[in-house]
Structure formats: structure tokens, C-alpha cells
Amino acid sequence: MQNKPRESLVLFSALLVLPLMLVAFIGVFALMVNVSERSVAAQEARATAIEEDRQAGVRAAALTAIANRPVSFSREILPILQTRCAYCHGPNSIAGAPPNGLQLDSYENVMLGSFFLPVVIPGEPENSTLMLLLRSGGMPAESDPLPPEQIELIAKWIEQGALDN
Numbered sequence: 001m002q003n004k005p006r007e008s009l010v011l012f013s014a015l016l017v018l019p020l021m022l023v024a025f026i027g028v029f030a031l032m033v034n035v036s037e038r039s040v041a042a043q044e045a046r047a048t049a050i051e052e053d054r055q056a057g058v059r060a061a062a063l064t065a066i067a068n069r070p071v072s073f074s075r076e077i078l079p080i081l082q083t084r085c086a087y088c089h090g091p092n093s094i095a096g097a098p099p100n101g102l103q104l105d106s107y108e109n110v111m112l113g114s115f116f117l118p119v120v121i122p123g124e125p126e127n128s129t130l131m132l133l134l135r136s137g138g139m140p141a142e143s144d145p146l147p148p149e150q151i152e153l154i155a156k157w158i159e160q161g162a163l164d165n
């Protein structure tokens with residue numbers, strides 16, 4: 001009989017402590033999940049950054065390689081123009097006729113330019129309409145821009161004198 005108050009005290013504190021422990025447990029669990037989710041996100045971000053670095057490295061290496069050698073029109077530039085431009089700027093243009101008379105299907109036609117202007121100025125990529133449109137993404141129309149490597153290759157070819165090589 002003497003123990004009764006103590007028992008109820010124990011019972012009471014147990015009832016109080018158990019939910020508190022439960023809450024604390026849930027809290028710690030939630031924290032762990034949150035932390036592990038965050039570290040997964042951080043790992044993914046790191047992987048993306050590494051991949052972007054790698055691609056930038058590849059691109060930089062490609063540009064350095066271009067900088068140090070002569071670019072060939074027939075082997076390197078014409079194939080790009082044939083694939084990405086000539087279905088509009090060519091004799092069988094999907095537009096019915098080459099836009100503004102500009103044909104990009106041979107060295108002679110590239111240098112002839114459009115009805116309005118030459119689009120390639122030898123030695124001056126920064127003043128060549130063709131380069132300005134490639135860099136702004138204005139050309140190729142209705143298509144993805146050329147990859148930066150190809151754009152730099154064409155710039156290099158113009159800078160080296162836009163030779164028929």
C-alpha cells in the first residue's frame with residue numbers, strides 16, 4: 001500500500017518519457033534521411049561539375065589543337081556546311097531556292113556569298129556575316145547551333161585566309 005504513489009509516479013513518468021523518446025527518435029531519423037538526401041544531391045552536383053570540367057577540358061584541348069595547325073576547307077569545313085546548311089543553302093533547297101541566293105555547297109559558292117553581300121571575308125572572322133550568324137545561333141535556321149568546336153574551326157579557317165585547301 002505504501003508503494004502505490006511511487007508506482008503511479010513511475011507509470012506517470014514512463015508515460016511522459018516514452019512519447020518524448022519517440023519524438024526524439026523520429027527527429028533523429030528525419031535528420032539522418034535529410035542529411036543522406038543532401039549528400040546524394042551534393043554527390044550528384046559534384047559529378048555534374050566534374051563532367052562539365054571534363055567537357056570544357058576536351059573543348060579547350062580541341063581549340064588548342066585547332067590553333068596550332070592549318071584547317072582544310074575540303075576535309076573539315078565543307079562537310080559541316082554540306083550536312084548542316086546545304087539542305088537550305090543548296091540547289092535542292094527545302095525552301096524552294098537557296099535563301100538570298102546563298103549556296104553553301106562548294107568553295108566557289110561560299111566565297112560568292114548571297115545576293116546582297118559576301119558572307120566570308122578572308123582573314124576577318126569577326127567581320128564575316130557567316131561567323132556572326134553562327135556565333136549568335138541565328139544559323140542554322142530552325143536547327144540546333146553548331147557545336148563550339150565546329151564554330152571555332154570555321155573561324156580558324158577564315159582567320160587563316162579562307163583558303164581553297
Ligand code: HEC
Nearest residue numbers: 084085088099100102114116117119129130139140141142
Ligand atoms: C532551315 C533552313 C536553313 C538552314 C539549315 C540554314 N539557313 Fe542560313 N538562311 C536561311 C534563310 C531563310 C536565310 C535568309 C534569312 C533572312 O533573310 O532573314 C538565311 C540566311 C543566311 C545568311 C545570310 C545571307 C544574306 O546575305 O542574307 C547566312 C550567312 C547563312 N544563312 C548561313 C548559314 C549557315 C552557315 C548555315 C549552316 C550552319 C545555315 N545558314 C543553315 C535558312 C537556312
